[in-house]
Amino acid sequence: MFKPVLLHKTGPQIAQEIQACIGCNECLLACPALAEPITIDVLNCQTLSGSISPAVAHFARSCYQCGACVDPCPVGLHRDAMMMLLKVRLLRSGWEE
Ligand code: SF4
Ligand code: SF4
Structure with a gap:
C-alpha cells in the first residue's frame, strides 16, 4: 500500500516558490x-512536472533534507521543500535507477 509522505509545504506553495526562484544557484553551491x-x-522544471532525468533523480535520492540550501537563498526560498516534492514525484512514478 502507498504510504503518504509528509511535505514541508503544499505542491501549490512549492510551485509559487519555484516561480520566484531567480536561478542564482546559491542553494546548489551549498548542498553537500x-x-x-x-x-x-x-x-526547477523537473521538480514540478514532466519526466525526471537520471541525474535529477539521483540528486533527489541523495538529498537528505539537511536544510543547508535554505539560508544561502537570497530570496528566502526553501530548496529542501522543493526537493521533498521531487522525492514524492519520484516515489509516485516508481522510477527505478
Ligand atoms: S536539504 Fe537536500 S538539497 Fe538542501 S542542502 Fe540538504 S541535501 Fe542538499
Ligand atoms: S538560492 Fe534560491 S533563488 Fe537561488 S537558485 Fe536556489 S532557490 Fe533559486
Missing part, C-alpha cells in the same frame, strides 16, 4: 549531496 552539476532551470 550534489554529486554532479545540474542546472537550476532543469531542476
